Amino acid sequence: MRSIDAAQRRARLGVRHRLAYEHRAADATEIARSMVVLHATDPATVFLSVGARGRDLVPADVEKALYDDRTLLRMLAMRRTMFIAPTELVPALQASCANALAVKQRRTYGKFIEQAGVIDGDVRAWLDEVEAETHQTLLSMGAATGAQLGKAVPRLRTQVNPTPDKSYAKPTNITTWVLVTLGAEGRIVRGRPNGSWTSSQYTWAPIESWLPAGVPEIPAEAAKAELVRKWLHAFGPAPIADLKWWTGWGLGEVRKTLAQLDIAEVELDGGTGVLLADDLEPVPTPEPWAAFLPALDPTPMGWQSREWYLGPHAPALFDRNGNIGPTIWLDGRIVGGWAQRKDGEIVWRLLEDTGADARALIEAEAERTTTWFGAVRAIPRFRTPLERELTA
Numbered sequence: 001m002r003s004i005d006a007a008q009r010r011a012r013l014g015v016r017h018r019l020a021y022e023h024r025a026a027d028a029t030e031i032a033r034s035m036v037v038l039h040a041t042d043p044a045t046v047f048l049s050v051g052a053r054g055r056d057l058v059p060a061d062v063e064k065a066l067y068d069d070r071t072l073l074r075m076l077a078m079r080r081t082m083f084i085a086p087t088e089l090v091p092a093l094q095a096s097c098a099n100a101l102a103v104k105q106r107r108t109y110g111k112f113i114e115q116a117g118v119i120d121g122d123v124r125a126w127l128d129e130v131e132a133e134t135h136q137t138l139l140s141m142g143a144a145t146g147a148q149l150g151k152a153v154p155r156l157r158t159q160v161n162p163t164p165d166k167s168y169a170k171p172t173n174i175t176t177w178v179l180v181t182l183g184a185e186g187r188i189v190r191g192r193p194n195g196s197w198t199s200s201q202y203t204w205a206p207i208e209s210w211l212p213a214g215v216p217e218i219p220a221e222a223a224k225a226e227l228v229r230k231w232l233h234a235f236g237p238a239p240i241a242d243l244k245w246w247t248g249w250g251l252g253e254v255r256k257t258l259a260q261l262d263i264a265e266v267e268l269d270g271g272t273g274v275l276l277a278d279d280l281e282p283v284p285t286p287e288p289w290a291a292f293l294p295a296l297d298p299t300p301m302g303w304q305s306r307e308w309y310l311g312p313h314a315p316a317l318f319d320r321n322g323n324i325g326p327t328i329w330l331d332g333r334i335v336g337g338w339a340q341r342k343d344g345e346i347v348w349r350l351l352e353d354t355g356a357d358a359r360a361l362i363e364a365e366a367e368r369t370t371t372w373f374g375a376v377r378a379i380p381r382f383r384t385p386l387e388r389e390l391t392a
Contacts, residue, residue, distance in 0.1 A: 002280055003267040004237050006308040010332025011285045013309065016234055017299050018053040019329065020286030026055045028062045029071040029086055035298045036230045037083040037093070040074055044198045044378040046084050048294035051372040052365075059197050059372065067192045070210045074190045074202075076101055076183060079248035089230070091216045094186045095223035097248070102184035109177040112162040119158075127178075130155045134178055135187050135206060143191050143205040146175045179204055186215040198378040224253070225260040229276065235302045237266045237275035245304035269308060290361035291329040292338055292348075292369045295380035295387070300324045300334070309333045313351050316386040325384030328365075330358050338366070339390035344377060346370045347390045 014020035018034050025031050031053045032038050040046050050062050065072045066084070073090055077083050077097040085093055106127065114123045130153065137152050138144060150156045156178060159171040182188045189207050193199035207214055231246060232238075244254045262277040293299060300306065301324060306314070309332060317325050317337050328336035328348060335358075338348035346366045354362070380387060 001265060001267050006269050008282055009237065009308055012283045013299065013332045014286045014289055015283050019291045020289045022286060024053055024055045026057065028057060028065040032072055032084060033086050034234065036234050037077065037085045037298065039296045039298045039301055040082040040084045042296055042381040043193065043200050045294045045296045047197045048372065049297050052291050052293050063197065073210050078246060087210060091218050092223040092226040094215045095218050095220045096227050098184050098186060102181055105181045105184055109174070109181065112160050116160045118160060130178055131182055135182060138188055138204060138206045139208065143203045145203050146179055149204065150175045196376050198376060221260065224257040228257050229261055232274065232276050233279065236279065237268060237273040238303055239271055239273045239305055242303045242305055246302060288331055288358065288361060290358065290365045292365045293327050293329060295325045295382060296323060300327060316351060317384055319382050319384050323382035325380060325387040328362060330354055337386040339387045340373060340378060341391050342377065344373060349386065349390060
């Protein structure tokens with residue numbers, strides 16, 4: 001069994017995640033491909049993740065890829081999490097993750113509607129009709145907000161109280177439920193937001209706006225194999241438990257998918273992991289580098305076992321639900337955290353001694369991050385101890 005130590009894993013991270021200077025890219029879509037997908041629960045994360053990995057890129061370049069060239073698409077996938085995906089990967093994400101999510105969401109929302117007793121007859125058939133009408137309306141409108149669709153499709157304004165036994169509960173219309181389900185099913189997509197690149201008030205568009213023929217259907221097993229292959233190239237070597245966590249699949253499902261691939265088991269510091277069998281050769285260590293990664297960046301959120309790059313810094317950098325805040329990286333490991341104050345100043349703190357040369361690299365990255373924000377101010381959706389402290 002070949003042994004791959006933490007230093008080699010950090011070298012791979014720097015190169016394949018396009019964080020080492022000589023491997024940064026001049027194309028937002030290529031950066032997304034390098035990461036498999038970009039984490040998009042917080043809209044600002046997408047832009048800051050690209051900025052950290054880009055050469056001469058600005059936020060408008062990301063918007064162009066998303067809304068003009070449409071080489072990137074926003075969708076729910078693994079762990080019911082929002083991601084930005086290269087459009088060529090959408091079929092694999094749809095078949096491996098989103099289809100099952102759509103079934104689950106429709107079942108849940110249908111149960112709420114049935115329990116509320118607001119519909120006479122077959123709830124599933126009624127929901128199918130509302131979904132079809134909403135999709136058709138979007139095809140005719142081109143794009144619309146949820147509020148606009150609610151006016152155009154009256155049944156979207158049906159009121160349901162999903163938790164009538166709670167003191168805080170109140171009825172809500174089903175617009176968001178229908179839109180989320182249609183999105184998970186790959187029939188509609190979140191488009192350009194109202195506001196800046198930090199906004200989550202999206203318009204909606206039919207999937208045909210991005211993929212004229214809709215999402216191509218591929219077998220689920222082939223889709224899972226494609227997704228795992230890409231993850232192993234970007235994040236391997238890693239324990240199987242990390243892959244299970246990242247995909248949100250059951251262990252049996254993960255092992256069945258790995259059996260389709262030519263993989264090798266390798267020894268890691270403190271355990272074993274898997275890697276593509278044709279990817280065993282060492283990756284050369286890049287020149288020293290530093291990076292300011294945003295909250296929920298796909299690099300730290302790519303593994304569940306994080307000791308080899310996180311060290312003892314979790315209490316300062318994670319919230320209680322396991323969401324990571326803004327982090328400072330040096331040569332493949334986390335050495336501190338950062339934040340943006342209300343006046344736009346980027347403030348940061350090292351959690352360990354890095355030396356003068358490294359500090360100069362970090363200061364340069366702070367300047368790059370300030371430039372990327374420009375006049376935009378963004379508070380991370382999930383606040384972490386250090387981020388709160390730096391902005392107090």
